Amino acid sequence: MERLKYRDILYDDRQIGLWPTDKLKRVPKPTNDIVGTIERRDERESPFGKSLFGEYGEEIQREFMRMTRRYPLGASFWDMTDIVNNAILRKRNPVAPERAPIPEDPRVLSRHIKMLGHFLGADLVGIGPLSQSAVYSHNMKGRELEAPFKYAIVLLARKYEPTWNAANGWEEIVDPASFQAYQRLLMQTETMANYMRRLGFEAEASNMNRYLTLMPQVVLDAGLGEVSRMGIILNPFLGANFKAACVLTNMELEVDGYIDFGLQDYCSKCTVCAQQCPSGAIPRGPKTLYNGYYTWKLDSKTCSDFDVLNKEGCVCGRCTKVCPWHVPFAEPRDFDAWDGSNEWLHKYVDAQKARLVAENYVHPTEATDKWWFQLDEQDGKLVFYDERNEQKVCKEYPLQR
Ligand code: SF4
Ligand code: SF4
Structure with missing residues (x-):
């Protein structure tokens, strides 16, 4: 324990990670209005679940079954994810019977876990309370799910920028670009959960192919974004150009709090994603009430059908690519001059919007880097x-x- 006094980073106020998360405005509740009870969801009721079970017809069921695997790189990611998942299920380490001799202060433990997340390669890490409404009631196989945990440690993995910028948003590489991020998250969250169990704390990973949780709510609750017009959570530094996974635990931690970077106002005046969506699934009007909260409700069946039946590539992510909060090749140092205000951020995003218009929504590398x-x-x-x-x-x- 004596040596702990040299672990200043665990005890001071320094920002953890490269992106300036410490300048974000923290607020006591989400910025989208929640007016009722949010019901737990059954994964089989999602558009992908309905596609799988044939509720949208035979063609969609057939195409869904081969969606990722019909492109060979997608199939490779699928195979490797499957192999790792099966190995983890066979050889999952138990929770150590005794707690490791480490500090009990939730703040110190939170800083330790966040440092670990970045060390494992996550681009951003946040900690939030685990709401039971974010836990699927059943998975795709119909198994009833329970997640008796207090906290979710959420890791974000940015999609690989050079490839993502060179794609139009619905080409063959789009699904592998997601799986490349999922694969990293799988290893990061399983390693973290394994480590926490060795320290004597209950911990369970929720990641690709074995998601226990609906990630949008978990990402929101961990203070890593706000609800966007696209219907998904958008981060102020990465836009929606990321995938997320988490570790659920009962280790006593300090939560980060919700963030407000003015996205509700920004999205209410911007419709770039809706205009650029090839299927017309994103609403152009105001928010509507859905499952107890106000949101821009994506027509998820239309989006999912486009993903599944896409004959020009594999899946789609056009909206996340062209949203001006995704600034191609953005780096943490671009925010050095940020004074913490939403005005500064919105001007930064407006500049990207102007570039998008000037480029006719085609990134210059689309001509050369496929x-x-x-x-x-x-x-x-x-x-x-x-x-x-x-x-x-x-x-x-x-x-x-
Ligand atoms: S993923 Fe593609 S089809 Fe779905 S909402 Fe986004 S742009 Fe539209
Ligand atoms: S494109 Fe515009 S409206 Fe759509 S999510 Fe991004 S900022 Fe919001």
Whole structure:
């Protein structure tokens, strides 16, 4: 314990991580109005769940079943995620019977866990209370879920900028770009949960393929964003260009609090995502009441159908790419001059919006940096489309299994 006195970073007020989270305005409740009880959701009732169970028809069910795996890089991510998940399920370490001799102060433990999250490679880490309304009632397999934990430690992984900027938002690489982030989060959250159990604390990871939690609410509650017009949570530094996973625990921690960077006002005056959405799933009008809170309600079936049936690529994330809160290649030092005000942030985002308009919503690297091949699995073979958006099969070769 004597050596702990040299661990200043655990005891002082220094910002943890590279992005200036300590300048964010903290508020006591979410910035979107919650007026009723938020009901727990069944994962089978999500648009992807309904696609899987055939509620949207045979074609959507068939295409959903092969959605990620029909593009070979997507299939590779899927396989590796599956292998790691199965290994974890077979060999999950138990909670140590005795607590490790470490400080009990929630603030010190919170700073320690956040440092760990960044050390593991997370771009941002936040801690929030775990609301039971954020826990799925059942998973896709129909298993009843319980998560008797007090806190969620949330990790964000930014999608790989050079590739994401070179894509139009619904090409073949879009799903692998998400899975690349999911894969990192899987290793980060499982390592963190494993470590916490070794210290004698209950901890369970919630990540890709085994999500126990609806991530938007968990991300919101951990002070990592606000509700956006896209219907998902947007972070002031990354926009919505990230994926999230979390570790649920009963270790006594200090929560970060909600944030207010003026997004409700900004989105009420901006409709870029709605205009650029290829399926028209994002509303252009005001918020409406949904499941106990006011939000811009995405037409999630229309969005999901576009994802599943996309013949020009695989899945879609066009809205997150063109939202001006996603500033391509943004770095923490871009915020050095930020005085903590929402006005400064909104001007920063307005400048990106002006660049988007000047570029006609096409990032310059889209013309030069598409490194992935246009492949698709059809009837057990990989086919190559020689021209984007024209499904001409110019080459066929047997699928490598
Ligand atoms: S993911 Fe694509 S289809 Fe869905 S809302 Fe965003 S832009 Fe529209
Ligand atoms: S594009 Fe505009 S309206 Fe849509 S989420 Fe981003 S800021 Fe909000």
